[in-house]
Amino acid sequence: MNRLFHASVAENKQLIKNHYLLTLRPLENIKKPKPGNFFMVAVDNGLDPLLKRPISIHRWLDGDFQLLYRVAGKGTSILGGKKPGDILEILGPLGNGFPLNIKSENIILVAGGLGIAPIFALAELLRKRNPSLFCGARTKNEVLCTDELKDIGIDPVVATDDGSSGKKGNIVNVLKEHIKTSHVTDNILFACGPEPMLKALSTLAEKLNLQGYIALEQHMACGLGTCLGCVVKTTKGYKRVCKEGPVFPIEDILWE
Amino acid sequence: MNRLFHASVAENKQLIKNHYLLTLRPLENIKKPKPGNFFMVAVDNGLDPLLKRPISIHRWLDGDFQLLYRVAGKGTSILGGKKPGDILEILGPLGNGFPLNIKSENIILVAGGLGIAPIFALAELLRKRNPSLFCGARTKNEVLCTDELKDIGIDPVVATDDGSSGKKGNIVNVLKEHIKTSHVTDNILFACGPEPMLKALSTLAEKLNLQGYIALEQHMACGLGTCLGCVVKTTKGYKRVCKEGPVFPIEDILWE
Amino acid sequence: MAKKSIDLTVRIGKLKLKNPVMTASGTFGYGDEYAEFIDLNKLGAIVVKGLSLKPKEGNPPPRIVETPSGMLNAIGLQNIGINNFIKKKLPFLRQFNTPIIVNFFGDSIAEYVRAAEKLSASDGVSALEMNISCPNKQAGWSIFGTDPKVTSRIVTEVRKATDRTLIVKLSPNVTDIALMARVAEDAGADAVSLINTLTGMAIDIKTRRPKLANIVGGLSGPAVKPVAVRMVWQCYKAVQIPIIGMGGIVSPEDAIEFILAGASAVAVGTGNFIRPDITINIINGIRSFMETEGIKSINDLKGAVQC
Amino acid sequence: MAKKSIDLTVRIGKLKLKNPVMTASGTFGYGDEYAEFIDLNKLGAIVVKGLSLKPKEGNPPPRIVETPSGMLNAIGLQNIGINNFIKKKLPFLRQFNTPIIVNFFGDSIAEYVRAAEKLSASDGVSALEMNISCPNKQAGWSIFGTDPKVTSRIVTEVRKATDRTLIVKLSPNVTDIALMARVAEDAGADAVSLINTLTGMAIDIKTRRPKLANIVGGLSGPAVKPVAVRMVWQCYKAVQIPIIGMGGIVSPEDAIEFILAGASAVAVGTGNFIRPDITINIINGIRSFMETEGIKSINDLKGAVQC
């Protein structure tokens, strides 16, 4: 079980503009990732880009696994050009992952944009417990994984900025309404998405005294906890996203 | 006629280990290269490798053209991975090329190893004038372009270091014997190959008072004559391989 | 038209440039080789290869080595000499509606002064850029531009010798670049340009010989950009005169980064080797960026980094 | 067996290393995270993250930015403090048959001295590496290691406080690195290590803010290798004490280049982030190279560049 391994590209499917679903076949035995874990992926063997890129586990397919990623810059754009048979060097699974010994009966998952990448993995694992899933996106075609979610029997509540799919507006507001009207008290939140969404969620959680966990992003060099490059400010001091995170209790994060 | 152009890979055929024949299809109108001209080829769009790589014109196919190259390091190894349809950014044709207003009746072409890349282009152009071609290589399977030469009706004299094809030994010695026995006086030499071969040739040319031209290599940044990085020492001072060269009169070069 | 409303002009001493993008000395020859690829009229300025009073042969080869995202060069300041430049190259360059900045150097203070005088007497030389990253014959070949006292003296003397816009090109191989910029300013420079190359070395492990005949050379290209941006920012806080920023610029984004750090104008060096038309792409890219971001004047970006 | 006949051992002060490859401070944590990927017994030495007397929180994020073939970091010397290190990390490290070199720093000369005393009293600390590329509280936060006088004083004081092998880690942000090495040697250092990071900066052109919360950071990785090799070569000519070379080493060839330039040993920093087992690949690669080239002892390569 080596956490430094090679995998061959089985498929690298473009879903919508700049968004890809990458299916990888490890060439060695690897550790099974938990939802919220991530991999550091070397996009090629060159010296520029120099560092591996962190990408969350999206789906575990009994040995093969999938990453869902967006072309954001130099590294991910090289990744977008990968063809079946290409070999990638990968480190992982890394990080703590979402806590799974959840007592609460009311599991609420919130995914903003590409936040669905790790949240899907969690949804799949928890699907027997009927989690509610709230997905926010900018516009209809950026609502991802709708078919995959159907496959696992989850029907998400959707909100888009332009109202082209689901409710119009912010997914956190939609969630707020839902909680208000549902009158359930022991909700537990699991979320991933852009910082503004997570901040809004954290305000909501504080107000309604909700328990919750969020997956954060930060620039990373090592992914292993040694460079101290990936910290976020928490109530307990600086914590490493790659090691103590990427999943943190929502109330621990000190936003700027 | 832009000398900065893009070309798509039509074919990138491995001939023998580490040796490739790359057929390119320019996407714009380009200037027809002369034998001895070269192109600066960007192996990808990244910043490492940073500089374009100089490669000689090997064959002009009425618009398409071919480069014959050896994987020597980082850049050419990336080039070796190119697939049909890939697009390359290229600068050229560059350099002076071989002089073509030759009066001499006895044209002798000498190619050491990959020196055949540019020498072939010259052989093809001069084939009506029955040039003699001397090809040196380390071993049999490194004698390149034998079929192509047959196509253009040229039957080379071959020598290999291990004697596995043609004569055993150094091609310059074979040439020396040939000149001695042929009793022709107005020989003119055109050569390309590794430095030791060119040095030996230059000694021979001096001894026998032969006229000749050789194509040289030097590390290059611009390929256009501006960086002054690619000079060689000549009897007329430092000269730029990319501009005054790569072809120089053999007697002009001051070897170390 | 949107293009019209965007103001790219910048001032460097007495010069007014139509845009902030110039070429870096030694990477654009004397301009002529590039006329085939770009309209030289479109450049902010052309800075030519460094000139000395007498022609200089330069170093033996090999003179260049590629390094990760960069290159080392040890050209050894090969040049055709000021007289040849004035006779053979300047007439061509004068045709264009683009300021010509002449980079120059010498072996001694006296040579610098004579070179400056000669260039200042020539029509078509818009400004002078002093390269002080070169060895000082009088001081055992130590580098002029790494000793503040020497820098002060040499700039003071050259300042007396010319009324053209005088740019002092700083060496980055110093402990305190801001000090060097202040020294140049105090000695009368109209602007400073930076960075020249960082001294580096590469060794062939098979032959055990340095990859450059000169043993050491100057590192340039994207690899050095973070150092260059930092130095521009430090100098911007230290001096009032304009700064010409350079070091690894290969994209419009790179150029804007230098301007935000405090550069009034930028120069593209090694980038010209990557693509001969890169300067034009950079100028167009800066304009598009300003259009998209609604920035009217390039000067609004200057030093606008929020620290 | 061919392997047996090759001698990779090197000496640094009182230390004998089984091979010349160590880890660079701050890039290998306290070693424990890497035990999963490599046999720590195989390393020449382990250099741990820089320690101070008290734990240090470090800088706010973002702390790292990738740059062309390199990276900038501004960790801000976050560390668990010497006491915690001794209690919580040293017992683990002591298990291995590999020297532990402790990198340390302080805010003042007094802090350096106390830190050195404390570490020297600890079993399992094989050598001390002083990081002098940090801000001097007493002198308005200017960097200790850029002023030869300060360097001389601080090394002299620390030398008095320890009988362990004392390595002084030099800052490359100076005009004359050879001078700094000589100063360290004269003040009693057993070895110098170089280079620490080059100061750099990167700006986000959209937000107009520095990409690092700390504004500037340290550049490391292959981008800086040519500068590092040059500095090692300059120091090798200037001092008698061993040099530990680093800066951009990611391959056996890179390591050999530093050794040819004059390094007795090398350290791998940023390379550990590229591949956690890179040090082992480098050790094996050096051995293969020596086998192929018929070199019996690594010391035969030291400083063997032919200039």
Ligand SMILES: Cc1cc2nc3c(=O)[nH]c(=O)nc-3n(C[C@H](O)[C@H](O)[C@H](O)COP(=O)(O)OP(=O)(O)OC[C@H]3O[C@@H](n4cnc5c(N)ncnc54)[C@H](O)[C@@H]3O)c2cc1C
């Ligand atoms: C734990 C974790 C999980 C992630 N999971 C996913 C995922 O499943 N799908 C996905 O598309 N993206 C994910 N990201 C974000 C992804 O890492 C970045 O989009 C990617 O690194 C951008 O690299 P680039 O070279 O394309 O962009 P560039 O901007 O060229 O990258 C420059 C540098 O910044 C870093 N960087 C840039 N953006 C980010 C970011 N948002 N987070 C961390 N580092 C960044 C890069 O890694 C690189 O070092 C995750 C990030 C983290 C930290």
Ligand SMILES: Cc1cc2nc3c(=O)[nH]c(=O)nc-3n(C[C@H](O)[C@H](O)[C@H](O)COP(=O)(O)OP(=O)(O)OC[C@H]3O[C@@H](n4cnc5c(N)ncnc54)[C@H](O)[C@@H]3O)c2cc1C
């Ligand atoms: C005018 C000219 C024509 C050439 N024609 C051919 C040809 O037709 N076929 C062919 O296989 N090779 C040819 N070469 C050599 C070819 O340019 C090099 O093999 C190639 O640049 C090596 O690049 P690399 O990245 O693989 O090697 P690396 O060693 O990684 O290259 C590092 C740097 O050194 C330069 N370099 C390395 N070797 C040479 C060399 N021999 N000449 C010039 N620069 C070098 C590279 O361009 C690069 O800048 C020619 C060279 C010149 C100057």
Ligand SMILES: Cc1cc2nc3c(=O)[nH]c(=O)nc-3n(C[C@H](O)[C@H](O)[C@H](O)COP(=O)(O)O)c2cc1C
């Ligand atoms: C091949 C080459 C030649 C150079 N010649 C000179 C020169 O003659 N005078 C000078 O002041 N700078 C010279 N430089 C330095 C550049 O002008 C510039 O300062 C440096 O390369 C950093 O910019 P860059 O990274 O964009 O290349 C030269 C640089 C290179 C690469």
Ligand SMILES: Cc1cc2nc3c(=O)[nH]c(=O)nc-3n(C[C@H](O)[C@H](O)[C@H](O)COP(=O)(O)O)c2cc1C
């Ligand atoms: C993330 C990071 C943290 C570092 N921390 C320290 C440190 O605590 N003490 C120190 O002396 N050097 C530190 N360094 C510098 C390295 O030890 C090394 O000198 C430098 O990075 C050059 O080597 P490299 O290019 O192989 O990384 C750090 C470097 C990096 C990249």
Ligand code: FES
């Ligand atoms: S990425 Fe290095 S500590 Fe987290």
Ligand code: FES
């Ligand atoms: S490669 Fe630049 S002058 Fe020849």
